[in-house]
Amino acid sequence: MKKYKICVIEGDGIGKEVIPETIRVLKELGDFEFIKEHAGYECFKRCNSAIPDRTIETAKECDAILFGAVTTPKPKELEKKLYKSPILTLRKELDLYANVRPINNFEDIDFVIIRENTEGLYTNKEYYDDKKEIAIAERIISKKGSSRIIKFAFDYALKHHRKKVSCIHKANILRITDGLFLKIFNETAEKYKKFNINSDNYLIDATAMYIIKNPKMFDVMVTTNLFGDILSDEASGLLGGLGLAPSANIGDKHGLFEPVHGSAPDIAGKGIANPIASILSASMMLYYLGMKEKSKLLRDSVKSVLKKGYKTPDLGGNLKTTELTDKIIEEIKNK
Structure with a gap:
């Protein structure tokens, strides 16, 4: 089986927590080469670029990109035009024109919002x-x-x-x-x-x-860019929140997969972020790479964990980020 190269961009805040957990899960499902690159506000403060050229080049060379979340900088820095959005930059550079956001609660709600990703009001x-x-x-x-x-x-x-x-x-x-x-x-x-x-x-x-x-x-x-962005966030409320909402950004040659949620600086570092949105995004990535059975196995494992009542605090549970990931990995091994 081909060894896929995955560009990993953790980003900021809880991105640095949920993406490593997602990689832990992926290691149970296949043999991947993970290439870590940097982007986001912390990267901007460190090297004066929110998304270095090297990150863009690596993203272009890899089979898929796994993206965390980035923090929006202070308005003063935005006004000076020093900071450019990493995700908008990647969408443009890789021509990721389709944003795919499944809305599925594993029971009776199952639809998909596909939004145009490169124009509209987000130009x-x-x-x-x-x-x-x-x-x-x-x-x-x-x-x-x-x-x-x-x-x-x-x-x-x-x-x-x-x-x-x-x-x-x-x-x-x-x-x-x-x-x-x-x-x-x-x-x-x-x-x-x-x-x-x-x-x-x-x-x-x-x-x-x-x-x-x-x-x-x-x-x-x-739908168009702005409408799709708003509707998909609204629809995630049907699932219980953004902690369960995955997404994909897909073009003719590249695919980038990311949780819908942001960097959540208010809970960053507390170890309580919900990794499921990121893990379900990885399931979408597996499907994109042609690993359909592994993609389904991962989704089924997440479904089983939620059905058994294992949840992080955002869903009313008490598990830590790593503990919920452990439960998902247990399900994968059991299945």
């Missing part, structure tokens, strides 16, 4: 007009960006035996930008009817309500 194209005293951000929706993320969503549905793709938009108000996104969605949906994949579309504000009121109505969602 850092903001400026302040002193004369008019207004702040302006450009929202960019391109035909190319829309086409490939929508195709990715339908291909994902096909590959994972899903039955429906829903477009989430605000085309009734954002008629040009979201109008383009919805138009391309409808055109793409026609091509996938022959595969028995259904399609529909909902306004973003209504979707925010439907996720809470009736999450079972969704299967695969596809």
Whole structure:
């Protein structure tokens, strides 16, 4: 079996706790070469770069990237433009245009939010007009960006035996930008009817309500950058919190896997961070690398541990980060 090279970026805060635990789990499932690199606020303070060139090069050379979480710096440093976001930089450098966030509570909720990852409002194209005293951000929706993320969503549905793709938009108000996104969605949906994949579309504000009121109505969602970011964080509340929410950033040549949660400086160093989001992200990485049976084994092990009531404090339990990882490793060995 191929020995995969994994670029490991722990980042800041609890990233330095949950990523090592995830590596412990992965060592039980395969023979990997872990190459540790640096990025984040601590890295910025240490070497005046939030993401050194070496980190980017290593990420490009590896089979996948396992990413922790990074702390956002103080506003003064952001204003001086000294700090650039490591995750946004990697998404751009590696062209990781698809952000995939499964929402699955291992029981009755199971849908996936797929968001465009490289444009929309997250392009850092903001400026302040002193004369008019207004702040302006450009929202960019391109035909190319829309086409490939929508195709990715339908291909994902096909590959994972899903039955429906829903477009989430605000085309009734954002008629040009979201109008383009919805138009391309409808055109793409026609091509996938022959595969028995259904399609529909909902306004973003209504979707925010439907996720809470009736999450079972969704299967695969596809949407723009900001909408997907907000909806996926909202939906993680159905799972019990961000400590259970994994994600993947995928392009045509590279894949980066990270927990949805942030660096959580308020609990960093206390040994109580929930490692499950990171571990489930690793399960997504295994699937991406073609290790589907190992991916399922890891998910099933996490499911068993939660079903038995083993939890960290964020979920009402009392286990430490390492203790919960120990339980997951026990399940892997038992299975």
